[in-house]
Amino acid sequence: MNEQGEAMRDTDANEGYVTADGRKIGGVAMEMKNITLRFGGVVAIKDISFDIRWGEVRAIIGPNGAGKSSMLNVISGFYNPQEGEIIYKGYRRPRMRPYQVARTGIARTFQNIALFEGMSVLDNIMTGRLHHMKANMFQQAIWWGKASREEQENREAVEKIIDFLEIQHIRKTPVARLPYGLKKRVELARALAAEPSILLLDEPMAGMNVEEKEDMCRFILDVNDEFNTTTVLIEHDMGVVMDLSDRVVVMDYGKKIGDGTPDEVRNNEEVIKAYLGVAHD
Amino acid sequence: MLYREAGDYKTSYVADSQTFPIKFDRYGYYFILGFAFLVMPLIINDYWANAIVVPFLIYTIAALGLNILIGYCGQLSLGTGGFMAVGAYASYKLMTGFPDFNIIFVIITAGLITAAVGVLFGLPSLRIKGFYLAVATLAAQFFLIWLFTRTGWFYNYSPTGMISAPTRTVLGYPVTGPRASAVSMYLICLCFLVACAWLARNLTRGTMGRQWMAIRDMDIAAEIIGVNPLMAKLSAFAVSSFFVGIAGALLFTVYLGAAEAGEAFGIDKSFLVLFMVIIGGLGSIFGAFAGAFFLIVGPVLLKLLLVDSLGWPTDLAAHLEIMIVGALILVFLILEPHGIAALWRTIKQKLRLWPFPY
Numbered sequence: 001m002n003e004q005g006e007a008m009r010d011t012d013a014n015e016g017y018v019t020a021d022g023r024k025i026g027g028v029a030m031e032m033k034n035i036t037l038r039f040g041g042v043v044a045i046k047d048i049s050f051d052i053r054w055g056e057v058r059a060i061i062g063p064n065g066a067g068k069s070s071m072l073n074v075i076s077g078f079y080n081p082q083e084g085e086i087i088y089k090g091y092r093r094p095r096m097r098p099y100q101v102a103r104t105g106i107a108r109t110f111q112n113i114a115l116f117e118g119m120s121v122l123d124n125i126m127t128g129r130l131h132h133m134k135a136n137m138f139q140q141a142i143w144w145g146k147a148s149r150e151e152q153e154n155r156e157a158v159e160k161i162i163d164f165l166e167i168q169h170i171r172k173t174p175v176a177r178l179p180y181g182l183k184k185r186v187e188l189a190r191a192l193a194a195e196p197s198i199l200l201l202d203e204p205m206a207g208m209n210v211e212e213k214e215d216m217c218r219f220i221l222d223v224n225d226e227f228n229t230t231t232v233l234i235e236h237d238m239g240v241v242m243d244l245s246d247r248v249v250v251m252d253y254g255k256k257i258g259d260g261t262p263d264e265v266r267n268n269e270e271v272i273k274a275y276l277g278v279a280h281d
Numbered sequence: 282m283l284y285r286e287a288g289d290y291k292t293s294y295v296a297d298s299q300t301f302p303i304k305f306d307r308y309g310y311y312f313i314l315g316f317a318f319l320v321m322p323l324i325i326n327d328y329w330a331n332a333i334v335v336p337f338l339i340y341t342i343a344a345l346g347l348n349i350l351i352g353y354c355g356q357l358s359l360g361t362g363g364f365m366a367v368g369a370y371a372s373y374k375l376m377t378g379f380p381d382f383n384i385i386f387v388i389i390t391a392g393l394i395t396a397a398v399g400v401l402f403g404l405p406s407l408r409i410k411g412f413y414l415a416v417a418t419l420a421a422q423f424f425l426i427w428l429f430t431r432t433g434w435f436y437n438y439s440p441t442g443m444i445s446a447p448t449r450t451v452l453g454y455p456v457t458g459p460r461a462s463a464v465s466m467y468l469i470c471l472c473f474l475v476a477c478a479w480l481a482r483n484l485t486r487g488t489m490g491r492q493w494m495a496i497r498d499m500d501i502a503a504e505i506i507g508v509n510p511l512m513a514k515l516s517a518f519a520v521s522s523f524f525v526g527i528a529g530a531l532l533f534t535v536y537l538g539a540a541e542a543g544e545a546f547g548i549d550k551s552f553l554v555l556f557m558v559i560i561g562g563l564g565s566i567f568g569a570f571a572g573a574f575f576l577i578v579g580p581v582l583l584k585l586l587l588v589d590s591l592g593w594p595t596d597l598a599a600h601l602e603i604m605i606v607g608a609l610i611l612v613f614l615i616l617e618p619h620g621i622a623a624l625w626r627t628i629k630q631k632l633r634l635w636p637f638p639y
Contacts, residue, residue, distance in 0.1 A: 076505055102507030114502035116495050118564065126488075127495050130507045133488045137516060143483040148295075151487060155294045194507070 016053060019246055026054030028087075029198060029230050030075070035084035037070055044070040045081065046254040052198065052232060057224055059233045059241045061265075062251035063274060068234045069111060071251070072200050075232065076108050077101030089197075103131050105197035109187045109204060111234075117176040121186050124175055125161060128193030129154045158193055164226070165189050165219060181212040188219060198230045199223070205237055213237065217244060242266065250274070300482060317471055322464045330463035331536075337577045338470040339531045344557040344569035345481045346524025351555075352563035353485055354517035355497030356406050360418035362550035363425035364522050366542045367395045368529030370435050373444040376457075376534070377437055384449035384456060384534065388473065391530035392523045398425075399522020406514045410500075422551055429542035445539035457534045466535050473531060477524050482566050484520060493517050494564070525554075560613055562622025571621035575613075580606055 016026045030052045037045040045067045052058050060068045073079045075086070077098040086093045088104065096104075107128070116124050132154055135147035162168055165185055170178060175186060184204060191199055204220065205213045217240060223229050235241050241248060242262040250258035250265055252274040258265045265271055291297040301307040325334060343361060350356050371391035375382060402421040406414050429435050436444045448458030454465045484490055492513040495503035504510050533540045540546070553576060561572020580602050587598040617624045 078501075078505060097509075098505045099507045099509045102505060108505060110502065114499050114505075116498035116502070118498045119491070119494050123491055123494070127491045127503075127506060127508075130488060130492065135488065137484070137489055137520075140487045140489050141480045141484050143487070147483075147487055151298070152294050155298070159294075190506070 016055075019056075023055065023225075025056045025246065028052070029054045029089065031087040032071075032074075033085050033087065035071075035074060035081045035086070037067075037074060037079055037081045043254055045074065047084070048251070048254075048256045049084075050249050050256065050259055052230060053247075054230055055224070055228050056246040057220070057231045057233060057244050059235060059245035059248045060251060061235065061238075061241055061248060062257075065253075066251040067254040068251055069202055070254075072108065072202050072232070072234060075198075076106055076200055102194070105194075106200065107191040107194040107196035107198075108200035109184075109191050109202060111202040111206065113180075113183045113187055115175045115183055115187055115190070118174070120172050120174055121167065121178070121189075122158065122162075122171045124186055125158045125189045125193045126154060128190040129158060131194065132157070157195075161189050161192050164222070165192075181208055181215075184208070184212075184216065185219070188216075188223075192223060192227075192229075195227070196229065198232060201231060201233045201235075203234050203236065205235060205240060213240065220244060298486070300486075314475070318468075321471075322468060325463050325467050327463045330467050333578055333581050335466055335470050335536050336532075337573055338467075338474045339528050339536060340554065340557060340577055341570050341573040342474055342477050342531065343525050343528035343554045344561060344573045345477055345566065346521045346528065347554050348558045348561070348563065348565070348569045349481060349485070349493070349524070350517050350521035351558055352565065352568070353490060353497060354493040354514065354521075356403070356514060356517060357411060357415040358418040358521070359415050359548070359551045359555065360402060360421035360425070361525055361554045362546040362548055363422040364395050364399055364525040365529030365532060365550060366425055366429055366546035367398045367522075368392060368526030369533035369540060369546065370429050370444065370542070371395065371526065372530035372534050373437075373446065374435070376447060376449065380447070384451060385469075387449075388527055388530045388534065392527040395526020395529065396519040396523040399518045399525070400515050403515050403518030403522075406518065407511060419548075419551075422548055426542045426546060441541075443539050443541045444533070446534040446537075449534070458538065461535070470531055470535060473527060477527065478566060478570075481520075481524070481569075485566065489516065497564075556610065560610060560620055562620025562625075565620070565622035567625060568620050568622035571625070575609075575621065576606070579609070 016024065018024055028051045031049075032051070033049050035045055035048045036043065048071070060071055062068050070079060074081050077096050077100065080095050093101075093104075116127065119127070133150045135150050139145060140147040162171060165188065167182065167185055167189065170182060170186075175183065178186065188201070188204065191201075201220070205216050208216065220231060220233070221244065224231055233241070233245060235244075245262060247260060248258070248262055248265045249256060250268070250271045252270075257270040257274055258268040260268070291302070301310055321334075343365060347358065347361050350358050368388075368391045371394040372387050375387045375390055376384070379387075402418060405417040409417060430442060436442055446457045448455050448460055450456065451465070451469060455461045456465045456469045485493070492503070492508045493516075495506065495508050496510060496513045496517075500510060503513070529546065533545070537545060557572030557576050558569065559572070560575055561570070562568030583602045583605055584598055587593045587601060588595055593601075613621070617627075
């Protein structure tokens, strides 16, 4: 692999490339093949294909209503597409319920925060570690052996994430009392607690001020660096997207109109048209 | 001054996540347990046992059960009376069918049977939520009562349609039937309550409880995080019905001695337990105790005050009692919508800082 890794990007699907800042990007983690999603007569996603590689930050952008969130919902199993298939870790993924998809190592955050308001920050993040806890109901009921041991082990793992995201001071606070920016961070912590292979972030910076945005960017990059987590990101702030992501998919009206590095996308005719609002024909 | 965390450092996650993190609370809890097991049996008499203590203990178990379903898992149920009847009739059939079977196992088995019935009637919760689920469980209430009053097999074809508990003993002491003493009735209910409260606390502090609360707070997000909604909801129904079934079995075998489904386990029982849960505080173990205390002991204390101290006629006092309890419920819900448990939390928060609030 050479320094101009981007040039090598399209060589072999399983080989990966090296980014300009020296991070090694692996082979294909997930491939979307000709995904079409319809709600009755409305076509939300029209025949879209793209891939996500291990270790990269992949952004999905596009104007409002382009189908970005629907795409994320397809990946996380909330919607099942009518056509097309998803190849994940080398296998075609069958129809699954969302909780089964979560067990395959896909975690996500939501556009409008979906934390469990009645629980403390700690409990929220612990909920993210469900798959790492195997004690059955009877072991939990008597709180002996496996149940209490697992609770401690997972608490340690959660504390690491709490340290990492700098939310130690609010560990025991009920989520309902937190300000918006912190809630977003707790949501990221909950997703990270699952130790996902692929992390989906739906507008992680929506409604934040500059300082909070900078913090969030730092966390996303740190997560990618430290845990080598593959991240798929939807974001409207173009500065953020261009800075953070390795490759960008651009959607408009349910169709893919661009795919490539931030620079390639920025100079793409169709993308410019979509964003400047040229009339569609 | 005494009531605070300062200086009480936690050095392990085990110590940090214990039930009573404050020393004062911990000793208070040991004191209450000791008092209940060692002192109460010496001073309890028939009147106190029958009027206050035993029903309080039994309804606390029922409230614990319903609190798991409504308070922790967010599934509204109005079928509590019906599920209590299942526990009662199951224990009756077991007692008469297997006379040698120890009463403790009879009650636990009755709880398990109720859990199975609860899961069956919990199935609609996978499709419907909120008020619609309440109506579906209301159907369970009426159906179960109808079943127990119409089907002779359940009451062994007795001509009155009543079921009555034969005498059964634990360690040689009768705990059911007419020969049971106040102390033995009290102790068996207390043991079941302590065991149930301990189980409930364990279940709600771990993964199970977090799954329930996740479903309660936002079911779609819970599913995307990996909570299997089917398992979470049905396990809540099972555990809740288990406790409610035990309460029903105890109410019939130990407390009432004889019962008829429609009269002892009617819709008013469902509402009574529901009020206990709401007034005590949703999603709190302490709330179940507080709610049962308020609705069981409150009316008796009022009656003592009005009839015995002020000398008012009994019938007037009985009407006033209902009105006063109703008014108190309203006042409580307006002042503290999250129940006595929330009030208690606020008091503790204030106590922590007392007497130097800054």
